[in-house]
Amino acid sequence: MSVEDxxxxxLLLEHTLQDEYDVTVVSSVEEALDHVATDSFDLLLxxxxLSEKNGGVELLRTIRNRENIDDIPAVAVTAFAMPGDxxxxxxxxxxxxxGKPFTRDRLVDTIEDTLPAA
Known part of the structure; x- marks a missing residue:
């Protein structure tokens, strides 16, 4: 699942990943929490x-505190690209x-490196 506002x-994420992955893209923290409560995901982007009070870091904390979904691998996708970020x-x-902007190869390589070995 990708959470992107x-x-x-x-559209870029859907287009970039649709041939290799089953992608669910949501635009808000609330939608993300609804989906992780009812659906199964191999990875979170x-x-x-996010344009909401609670961004990706807080969303990850909330997900990590939920039973049965606390071990889903998560990738931060961000324009923050300073040393140390x-x-x-x-x-x-x-x-x-x-980091944004990203290339298709960089994104796919990161996903592949982050997904648990099958």
Whole structure:
């Protein structure tokens, strides 16, 4: 599942990933929480700077505190690209980080590296 509030980035993610993955894209924290409560996901792509009070970091904390879904791998997708940002997001509980703008190859490689081995 991808949580992204920018419609253009939503379309980009869907288009970029649709041939290789079954992608659910939602635009809000509330939608994300509804989906993780009822659906099964192999990976979460979470935008950090959502236009809501609770961004991707807080959403991940909420998900990590829920039973049965606390171990879903999560990738921070963000325009924050300063030195140290990646380490900060990993300390917040993310498994990996992708900076915006991203290439298709970078995104897919990150997803593949983050997904548990089958």
């Amino acid at each position: 920018n419609p253009d980035t939503q 979470l935008d950090i700077n 990646r380490d900060e997001f990993l300390q917040e509980g993310f498994d990996e980080y992708v």
